[in-house]
Amino acid sequence: MSTDDIILKAENISKQYRLGTVGTGTLSHDLNRWWHRIRGKEDPYLKVGETNDRSTKGTSDYVWALQDINFEVKRGEVLGIIGKNGAGKSTLLKILSKVTAPTTGTIKSRGRIASLLEVGTGFNPELTGRENIFLNGAILGMTKKEISSKLDEIIAFSGCERYIDTPTKRYSSGMTVRLAFAVAAFLEPEILVVDEVLAVGDAEFQKKAIGKMQDISREGGRTVLFVSHNMAAVQSLCTRGIVLQNGSIQFEGATEEAVQFYLKENSTALSFQDIKDRKGSGVVRLNHVSVFGNARDVLPQTGKKFVMEFEFDNPQNIDNSKLKFDLGIDDYAGQRIVWLSTTVFKQSLKGSGKIIRFEIEKLNLNKGTYYVTTHLVANQELSDWIQNAFSFDVAEGDYYGTGKLVSSVQSKVLMDYNVLIKD
Amino acid sequence: MKSGNNDQDWLFEIKPKNQFFRLHLREVWQYRDLLFLFVRRDVVTVYKQTILGPLWYLIQPLFTSVIFTIIFNTVAGISTGNVPPFLFNLGGIMVWNYFTSCLNDTSDTFKKNASIFGKVYFPRLIVPLSIVISNLVKFGIQFFIFIAFYIFYAFQGMEVKLGTATLFFPLLIVLMGILGLGLGMIISSMVTKYRDLTFLVGFGVQLLMYVSAVMYPMALLKEKLPQFGWLIEYNPLAYVIETARYMLLHEGLISIGGMFYTVGVTIALFFIGLLIFNKTEKSFIDTV
Numbered sequence: 001m002s003t004d005d006i007i008l009k010a011e012n013i014s015k016q017y018r019l020g021t022v023g024t025g026t027l028s029h030d031l032n033r034w035w036h037r038i039r040g041k042e043d044p045y046l047k048v049g050e051t052n053d054r055s056t057k058g059t060s061d062y063v064w065a066l067q068d069i070n071f072e073v074k075r076g077e078v079l080g081i082i083g084k085n086g087a088g089k090s091t092l093l094k095i096l097s098k099v100t101a102p103t104t105g106t107i108k109s110r111g112r113i114a115s116l117l118e119v120g121t122g123f124n125p126e127l128t129g130r131e132n133i134f135l136n137g138a139i140l141g142m143t144k145k146e147i148s149s150k151l152d153e154i155i156a157f158s159g160c161e162r163y164i165d166t167p168t169k170r171y172s173s174g175m176t177v178r179l180a181f182a183v184a185a186f187l188e189p190e191i192l193v194v195d196e197v198l199a200v201g202d203a204e205f206q207k208k209a210i211g212k213m214q215d216i217s218r219e220g221g222r223t224v225l226f227v228s229h230n231m232a233a234v235q236s237l238c239t240r241g242i243v244l245q246n247g248s249i250q251f252e253g254a255t256e257e258a259v260q261f262y263l264k265e266n267s268t269a270l271s272f273q274d275i276k277d278r279k280g281s282g283v284v285r286l287n288h289v290s291v292f293g294n295a296r297d298v299l300p301q302t303g304k305k306f307v308m309e310f311e312f313d314n315p316q317n318i319d320n321s322k323l324k325f326d327l328g329i330d331d332y333a334g335q336r337i338v339w340l341s342t343t344v345f346k347q348s349l350k351g352s353g354k355i356i357r358f359e360i361e362k363l364n365l366n367k368g369t370y371y372v373t374t375h376l377v378a379n380q381e382l383s384d385w386i387q388n389a390f391s392f393d394v395a396e397g398d399y400y401g402t403g404k405l406v407s408s409v410q411s412k413v414l415m416d417y418n419v420l421i422k423d
Numbered sequence: 424m425k426s427g428n429n430d431q432d433w434l435f436e437i438k439p440k441n442q443f444f445r446l447h448l449r450e451v452w453q454y455r456d457l458l459f460l461f462v463r464r465d466v467v468t469v470y471k472q473t474i475l476g477p478l479w480y481l482i483q484p485l486f487t488s489v490i491f492t493i494i495f496n497t498v499a500g501i502s503t504g505n506v507p508p509f510l511f512n513l514g515g516i517m518v519w520n521y522f523t524s525c526l527n528d529t530s531d532t533f534k535k536n537a538s539i540f541g542k543v544y545f546p547r548l549i550v551p552l553s554i555v556i557s558n559l560v561k562f563g564i565q566f567f568i569f570i571a572f573y574i575f576y577a578f579q580g581m582e583v584k585l586g587t588a589t590l591f592f593p594l595l596i597v598l599m600g601i602l603g604l605g606l607g608m609i610i611s612s613m614v615t616k617y618r619d620l621t622f623l624v625g626f627g628v629q630l631l632m633y634v635s636a637v638m639y640p641m642a643l644l645k646e647k648l649p650q651f652g653w654l655i656e657y658n659p660l661a662y663v664i665e666t667a668r669y670m671l672l673h674e675g676l677i678s679i680g681g682m683f684y685t686v687g688v689t690i691a692l693f694f695i696g697l698l699i700f701n702k703t704e705k706s707f708i709d710t711v
Binding site (some may be wrong): 017030094095096097098099100101102103104105106107108109110111112115122124125127131133135138139140141142143144167385 | 432434435436437439454456457459460461464468471472478540542543544545616705709
């Protein structure tokens with residue numbers, strides 16, 4: 001086995017989707033396509049289409065979920081694929097695992113590909129755990145003989161011996177995942193595609209699963225493509241990383257650098273020029289915001305420095321002491337988490353500067369996405385009010401400096417405290 | 424290092440479109456264990472947590488036959504020749520049921536399995552194939568009840584007329600299965616985009632029964648409604664059911680020309696179905 005042995009090669013992979021309620025085409029588009037084809041012309045809809053940016057509104061009905069993806073994977077490599085929601089990661093995995101075909105381009109492979117896109121696919125709740133191992137294994141491409149020979153190992157790894165002859169509908173969701181992962185972990189394809197499996201299951205099982213995947217790649221010499229939002233898992237597992245953004249590869253290289261690149265890409269800088277849905281006289285208007293962490297191009301992280309910097313237009317040069325500026329920060333569910341205002345402090349705004357900056361030395365929002373509503377008053381009169389003006393992401397961070405991360409389910413905000421024992 | 428990037432080195436390639444005539448039948452064979460497990464799952468799970476279990480397979484054709492006998496033979500007075508009307512109906516319904524369950528179940532393939540198909544790849548053809556086979560198991564169970572009634576009527580004095588034609592009965596059932604599979608594959612592929620077809624299939628199959636000689640002999644319709652005779656003449660299903668009755672009960676006409684026509688239509692539909700299905704499976708997940 002040589003180190004230059006390329007096992008998988010993607011060439012010019014693109015994937016086009018049609019937006020709206022119908023999938024790839026209604027009857028009229030189909031007929032038009034067919035008409036072009038019988039005349040030997042190119043598909044007219046392949047030319048249109050825009051890059052896949054979820055947040056901006058486009059003019060075309062067609063969108064490129066992936067565009068010109070080229071990469072190679074060597075045998076035994078663990079490739080991490082990272083990117084924001086909607087960057088095209090899952091589409092890429094779907095193409096790799098043959099679930100859907102690319103619109104253009106080819107993928108060449110020297111090995112069998114098996115995918116773990118959400119484990120437990122094809123589990124039938126009426127069948128027992130044992131029967132489901134066979135069914136699921138066969139769906140994933142194993143023969144009955146292969147499964148029989150590994151049955152004991154699979155059952156032992158899942159830790160569900162006791163329930164193995166009970167229908168899986170009586171299983172807890174955690175047990176189902178354990179069983180499903182166990183089946184998949186004993187697959188022996190040359191290339192394994194894994195998507196976010198580790199999101200479920202308890203901490204003990206997650207550790208076991210990551211360990212198993214490391215074994216697969218290191219000892220088994222097998223190739224793994226791993227997609228995750230969990231940067232810690234990516235860092236501990238992968239040997240190389242690809243960062244996808246809006247459907248194209250933005251970065252390819254060592255895992256550590258890829259993760260850094262991803263975090264940078266995620267810091268928010270946004271212009272307000274295009275926002276129409278705002279209330280107020282408009283005498284003073286916001287025109288730009290940057291949200292960042294430690295440095296200008298670093299994603300905000302829990303426990304680290306956090307900055308929100310607003311620029312505003314003030315054509316009438318109203319004195320800053322006549323301005324009042326409030327921010328409301330909501331969580332993903334629209335629940336107000338915190339309200340920040342210039343009015344909390346006496347004389348916080350003065351002079352004629354055009355930038356308002358909110359700084360937090362040690363950010364105590366937990367990881368997640370937050371939505372900000374801005375409210376600007378000039379001369380006692382509403383000037384610029386934008387509901388949900390922008391959102392920003394906070395990355396997981398070690399707030400307490402103890403290495404102990406607090407789940408965002410348990411705690412949306414973090415605070416400093418002491419624990420004491422007194423007699 | 425082995426010689427570099429020769430294209431022959433690659434185990435497989437993923438391309439935008441399937442080549443039209445590459446049907447991946449070898450791959451289907453590699454996945455034969457999955458086929459078997461799907462059949463098992465279909466047969467075993469349907470009647471889990473029911474009291475009567477597989478007896479339900481028998482209850483439906485029995486009751487339908489009783490009702491058909493009352494309505495069509497007793498009330499409407501359709502003659503079934505020398506054969507007891509109940510046995511005549513049971514035979515027709517059995518074969519007809521096999522066709523409709525193959526058609527109905529396969530025509531749902533993509534829609535019903537979208538969640539599995541959306542996550543993992545295996546040759547999609549396995550699913551309709553498994554449906555046709557598990558329905559064959561169901562048909563086998565129903566066939567036993569037919570034999571039981573046949574023996575019962577034989578003791579009652581019905582003349583037992585079985586000939587060499589009877590030996591070809593299994594082949595006829597396979598033909599029926601392939602016909603259902605072919606049509607089902609065509610419909611399932613089109614349903615992924617145009618859901619209208621689901622409704623069409625729903626009542627279309629019901630209407631089709633009336634022109635497929637299920638509850639009357641072919642000759643009867645031709646005699647009573649000569650202007651609609653062509654409906655039966657061109658309906659391959661009518662030939663299959665009529666021939667099935669001839670094989671089992673020696674009742675009705677067997678037409679060599681009609682059988683050749685049926686086999687031709689079946690093979691044509693099956694291959695068209697296979698081609699369309701093969702084309703759809705590549706990207707249906709985007710349109711379903």
